[in-house]
Amino acid sequence: MIINRYLTDNILADLKDKMVFIGGARQVGKTTLSKEIISSNFKRAAYYNWDYQPDRKRLIANELPGDKGLLIFDEIHKYPKWKNFVKGIYDTNKDKYQFIVTGSARLNIYRKGGDSLQGRYHYYTLHPFSTAELELIKGEYIIFNELNFSPKASQKNLELLFKFGGFPEPITKQSERTLRRWHNEKLERLFREDIRDIENIRDINSMKLLGDLLPNKVASPLSLNSLREDLDISHRAITSWLNILESFYYQFRIYPYYSRTVRSLKKEPKLYLVDWSEVKEHGARFENLIAAHLMKFTNYLNEFEGYKSKLTYLRNIDKKEVDFLITIDNKPWFAVEVKLSDTTPSKNIIYYKNRLKIPFVYQVVKQEGIDFIKDTVRVISANKFLTGLV
Secondary structure (H helix, E strand, C coil), rough: CCCCCCCCCHHHHHHCHHHHHEEECCCCCHHHHHHHHHHCCCCCCCEEECHHHHHHHHCCCCCCCCCEEEEEECHHHHHHHHHHHHHHHHHHCCEEEEEEEEECCCCCCCCCCCCCCCCCCCEECCCCCCCHHHHCCCCCCCCCCCCCCCCCCCCCCHHHHHHCCCCCCHHHHCCHHHHHHHHHHHHHHHHHHHHHCCCCCCHHHHHHHHHHHHHHHHCCCHHHHHHHHHHHCHHHHHHHHHHHHHHCCEEEEEEECCCCCCCCCCCCCCCCCCCHHHHHHHHHHHHHHHHHHHHHHHHCCCCCHHEEEEEEEEEECCEEEEEEEEEEEEEEEEEEEECCCCCCCCHCCCCCCHHHCCCCCEEECCCCCCCECCCCCCEEHHHHHHHHHH
């Protein structure tokens, strides 16, 4: 498969002066990245998994290696006082060790930890494999310039991602039976183990039912009232559960870009899954695949480059909609409309390009061999478009 992940070099550089926190969905490859790929660059590395009792005892006893090297703390956020604990070890031993902290929850916003670790770490979100990673392409981009697409664009890899998602196990085995079993086991462990270990959810079965409903809500404006009625729960509960599922990297929401120029809507987020292979309907799954790639790109721009980048979508009170807009400092950079096969430029994307002065607009289609400009819209195959990201 792939030896290095897209974050490997960045993490190695950042470890020289701070801790590195790596968050991401269950089984997205955080342990492999830290324990096997990153640690191979150190003469000595010690791995501690909070879920493994002997490791937990060693940590609580402050039993650390005698030799200097890399320390990896996995799932330590499950310890209620983990922030103070990590802060103490780091402040005392930062001249001797380098530190990686990984977890299946958003370590940078998780609050049940006491004293803040502000200024002591760099944070990365590890996303599933993308087209650029599978193609071994190092994305080259300049903010507010045209994306730089590689001529090396395999339709085969796009089809693999579309069918099996971007998580290491199913895309490596490429078996539909493995994918079904993997989905079942992943969801069961997410709700019964990860969320239960940290969050006080009284009705975990209803929350699991919410997880069953969400794949059918992908790519459409999300109605909390509709979900609340389906599950017969309070508005407060549905809001809390969605926030928890987002904090555990099960799903993410994007919101409309607000501009008085086009009478934008302010609310109505659209929801997407981190694992788009759970989405049955092909049009929604393809849009989710593109959304996940764009979110990965946005997170990378934020977490490594330091840009204030955001993934939004365009929708106004007249229901003119474009699927995605990437902004930097709230200024439009490029918009993306997603179609399975329609190569006729969208009237809506032309409308928004002119009204919002969006520098670049793309209509991305699933079929290969497409790349032309018409009415200022670049219509382009997904396999080629996605090589311009990370």
